[in-house]
Amino acid sequence: MIPGSQPTVPGAGAGLDAARFRRVFGHFATGITVITTADADGPAGFACQAFAPLSLDPPLVLFCPRNGSETWQRIRDTGVFCVNILAADQRETSRLFGTRGANRFAAAGWFPAPSGSPVLSEALTWADCRVEAIHPGGDHAIVTGRVTTLGPCRDTTPLLFHRSRYTTTTPVSPYEPPEVVDTLLSWPRHTDWI
Numbered sequence: 001m002i003p004g005s006q007p008t009v010p011g012a013g014a015g016l017d018a019a020r021f022r023r024v025f026g027h028f029a030t031g032i033t034v035i036t037t038a039d040a041d042g043p044a045g046f047a048c049q050a051f052a053p054l055s056l057d058p059p060l061v062l063f064c065p066r067n068g069s070e071t072w073q074r075i076r077d078t079g080v081f082c083v084n085i086l087a088a089d090q091r092e093t094s095r096l097f098g099t100r101g102a103n104r105f106a107a108a109g110w111f112p113a114p115s116g117s118p119v120l121s122e123a124l125t126w127a128d129c130r131v132e133a134i135h136p137g138g139d140h141a142i143v144t145g146r147v148t149t150l151g152p153c154r155d156t157t158p159l160l161f162h163r164s165r166y167t168t169t170t171p172v173s174p175y176e177p178p179e180v181v182d183t184l185l186s187w188p189r190h191t192d193w194i
Contacts, residue, residue, distance in 0.1 A: 032159045032166075034084040034097045035063055036110075036118040037075045043105045043118045046071045047098035049161055050140070051083060059147040061129060064140040072141065079131045081145060082117035086159040087124035088168035094159060114149050124158055126151035 036045035050064035061083060065072035075081045086094055096104050109121035113128035120126070129145035136142070157168045 030161050032086045032090075032094045032161055033063070034086065034093065034120060034123075035065070035071070035075065036082045036084060036120075037071070037078045037080060038112065038116045038118060039074055039078050041074070043110065044071045044074045045084075045097055045104060045118060047094050054144060060132060060144050061127060061147060062142060062144045064137055064142050066140055072143075075131065075143075076134070078117075080115035080117055081129050081131070082113045082115065082119055083127045083129065083145075084118075084120040084123040085125050086120075087122060087154055088157040088159050090120075090122060090124075090159055091166050093120065093122070094166070113151075119151060123151070123154075124156065125153040 030049040031051070033048045033051045034045050035048045035051070036043060038044065046065070046069060048063050048065065052062055054060040054062045063081075063083070065075070093108055096102055096107055105118065110118040111121065113119045113126065115128050115130070117128060119128075127147045128149035128151075129147050132144045132146045134141055134143050159166060160168055
């Protein structure tokens with residue numbers, strides 16, 4: 001390589017069309033959440049892969065809704081939302097909340113979190129939040145929320161999405177010590193990671 005020149009990246013000149021972008025980042029496995037709120041018109045929610053815990057102190061999370069999402073507009077107006085982390089047995093719930101026009105809450109059992117946002121009855125776990133900040137993110141918004149209440153955790157595996165398919169983790173023996181890469185936020189020396 002010539003000093004000062006840029007390395008050649010395979011595929012860099014191929015263009016960044018939406019299908020290729022999805023195919024490449026489809027290799028990054030994500031959990032599935034359903035982000036919910038409730039207002040005078042009733043409950044609202046949508047399936048969301050773009051979710052992550054952000055900070056321990058203060059306790060913050062982030063999610064990225066599509067700018068044109070009606071549910072996102074309702075969350076913005078109420079200022080509160082609940083993150084429902086889906087369990088491996090909730091594929092149909094993910095499909096339901098990922099479908100436009102579906103009567104989502106007629107088919108899904110739920111109860112209100114302290115904010116009034118719906119908690120899905122069979123969720124792996126949940127977090128009730130209030131909107132902290134909103135930032136532009138291209139065709140999506142980047143929303144940070146302050147966690148106000150945490151729900152209990154079911155003793156089961158999470159629902160994941162990888163390469164355009166639902167999948168899950170392999171059950172791990174409770175007698176095996178956790179690996180660093182499996183714990184991230186729960187790693188006792190969390191400052192090593194965030």
